[in-house]
Amino acid sequence: MNRLSIAGRDVGPGCPALLIAEVAQAHDGSLGMAHAFIDAVADAGADAVKFQTHIAAAESTLDEPFRVRFSQQDPTRYHYWTRMEFTPDQWRELAAHAGKRGLLFLSSPFSVAAVDLLRGIGMPAWKIGSGEFASADLWKAMAEAGVPILFSTGMAKRAEIAHAVSLFRSLNLPYALMQCTSAYPTPLDAVGLNVLDELRREFDCPVGLSDHSGSMFPGLAALARGANLLEVHVTFDRRMFSPDTAASLTFDELKIVCQMRDALSTMDAHPVDKDAMAEQLLGMREIFGKSLAPVRPLAAGTVLRPEMMVSKKPGGGIPLEAAGQISGRRLARDVAPDRILRWTDLVEE
Numbered sequence: 354m355n356r357l358s359i360a361g362r363d364v365g366p367g368c369p370a371l372l373i374a375e376v377a378q379a380h381d382g383s384l385g386m387a388h389a390f391i392d393a394v395a396d397a398g399a400d401a402v403k404f405q406t407h408i409a410a411a412e413s414t415l416d417e418p419f420r421v422r423f424s425q426q427d428p429t430r431y432h433y434w435t436r437m438e439f440t441p442d443q444w445r446e447l448a449a450h451a452g453k454r455g456l457l458f459l460s461s462p463f464s465v466a467a468v469d470l471l472r473g474i475g476m477p478a479w480k481i482g483s484g485e486f487a488s489a490d491l492w493k494a495m496a497e498a499g500v501p502i503l504f505s506t507g508m509a510k511r512a513e514i515a516h517a518v519s520l521f522r523s524l525n526l527p528y529a530l531m532q533c534t535s536a537y538p539t540p541l542d543a544v545g546l547n548v549l550d551e552l553r554r555e556f557d558c559p560v561g562l563s564d565h566s567g568s569m570f571p572g573l574a575a576l577a578r579g580a581n582l583l584e585v586h587v588t589f590d591r592r593m594f595s596p597d598t599a600a601s602l603t604f605d606e607l608k609i610v611c612q613m614r615d616a617l618s619t620m621d622a623h624p625v626d627k628d629a630m631a632e633q634l635l636g637m638r639e640i641f642g643k644s645l646a647p648v649r650p651l652a653a654g655t656v657l658r659p660e661m662m663v664s665k666k667p668g669g670g671i672p673l674e675a676a677g678q679i680s681g682r683r684l685a686r687d688v689a690p691d692r693i694l695r696w697t698d699l700v701e702e
Contacts, residue, residue, distance in 0.1 A: 355558055357501045357527035360457055360477035362400065364501075364529060365559040365581050369618035372611055373459065373480075373584040374399040375563075378407075379595040382436040384443055391450050393604045394587065398611035401457035403480060403584065406444065406471055409434035411464035424594065441470055448474050461485075468494040476500060480584075483507025483535045483563070486517070496524050503582065505563045506552070507533030518556050529582055530556060533563035538600040544571045549580055565600040567591075572602075572610050576617055585610065642668020644693035645676060655684045662694070670695045 356365030364371045374394040380387035387404070394402040407413075413431050427433035439447070444460070451458035461480045462468040468479075468491060479495040479502050481488075486509040495502065502521055506514050514530065521528040532548040544566060552560045561582025562575040572583050586601035595601070602610070631638065646665040655661075659680055664673045670693035671679060683700040 355527070357529060357559060359401075359501055362457065366579075367621075368581070370561070370576055370580055370614050371401065371582045372399040372614055373401040373403050373457075373582065374607060375403045375584050375586045375597075377403075377405045377586060377595070377597050378433075378437050379586070379588055379593070379597060379601065380404075380437075381594060382438075384439060384447075387439070387447055388450055389589075390587070391447065391454060391456065393589065394607075395451075395454035395456055397587075397604050397607040398615070399456070399607060401459050402451050403459040403461065404447070405437075405482070406439075406460045406462050406467040407434040407437050408464050408466045408470070409438065411466035441473060444470065445474050462491065462495075465490055465494045472498055478503055481505060483509070483533045486513055492517075492520065496526060499526070501527040501529065503529050503531060503561075505531045505533045506548075507535035507563070514552075514556075518558075529559040529561060531561045531563040531582060531584065534565065537565050537597060538567040539565045539571075541566060541568065541570065546571070546574055546578060549575060549578055565597070567600045567602070569602060569606050569610055573613050576610070576614055583610070583614070639668040640666075642666070643673060644668055644670030644695075645673060645679075646670075646693045647688050647690050649690055651684055651688050653684050653686050657682050657684065657699075665693060667693070669693070 356363055356368065358364070362371065376387065376390045380390060391402050409431050413434055415429055415431050417430050424433060427436060448458040457477055459476065459478060459480055460471055461482045462471055463482070463485065476498065478500050481502060481504045483505040485491055504517055518528065530552045532545050532552065534543045534545055536543060549560050549562065559581035561580050561584065562571060563584040564571045565586065572585055575583055585607065586597045587607055588595060588598050588601035588603060591598055591603065643664045643666050645662045648661055648663050651661060657679055659676055662676055679699060684698055685700045686698055688694060688698055
């Protein structure tokens with residue numbers, strides 16, 4: 354499987370999964386809140402923080418029906434997008450803040466104008482949101498930067514995914530495919546973990562899950578199945594206003610997901626040789642092993658018979674498999690049932 358590199362961070366087989374915390378519009382138009390999200394993402398242990406860059410006049414009109422009057426202060430989605438806008442300098446400050454906290458800074462553009470704005474900041478990779486699966490103008494603008502593409506497949510059919518992959522390959526662009534179900538929140542029976550394996554087999558590329566369930570379980574399961582990337586929405590509290598709050602994890606939950614990723618990475622990086630491990634555990638093998646012991650007190654000179662012996666812990670004495678070998682041998686000393694039999698208890702032949 355091919356790997357890709359995002360600002361020097363390798364993504365693919367043999368690498369820890371890249372964890373992306375999606376803020377989207379959870380900042381609700383507050384620059385200060387956006388900066389607070391960056392700190393919280395870094396503190397939780399994620400690798401990247403991702404926003405969404407909306408420029409209302411470049412991407413939407415007043416005729417757009419989706420989310421009309423979905424908030425108390427925005428009469429239309431267009432007005433909402435306007436309130437979510439930051440200036441280029443503000444975006445640059447957010448990116449710088451993320452860099453200082455050791456985070457990759459990503460933002461999904463939803464117009465060519467947004468691509469141009471973000472290129473001026475320097476995106477290390479582009480995330481194509483699931484709703485932009487057919488936005489050829491966006492793809493073309495992104496491709497000019499020559500950085501990896503993270504393609505969310507939520508609304509795309511298989512043929513459309515194959516077309517996108519063909520385009521990425523023709524442009525020699527590194528890419529990853531992310532399973533996504535565009536429902537907010539996504540019910541567990543619609544997460545589609547099976548698609549991770551299907552995408553990996555068909556397209557031989559890093560694959561990940563862009564999760565909108567609002568639960569830790571899909572992300573944890575995806576990591577356990579070998580996902581190379583995981584993106585989850587985040588919120589400070591599920592009582593906060595945001596279109597994505599119900600589909601988000603809290604930062605305490607994000608921290609657990611990050612710990613799971615780190616634990617899996619440690620285990621995967623250290624494969625165990627069973628024979629070598631057994632050799633290292635010889636002491637434990639003896640403690641938990643068993644030896645032959647007399648079933649009752651036996652005097653010196655007694656000729657051992659099978660019915661006189663039983664298997665008891667620990668190991669280190671005469672092993673059970675030697676019972677036939679010592680049957681008929683004489684005891685050199687008195688033995689008691691609370692001690693194991695040892696070779697030195699037998700008369701030398």
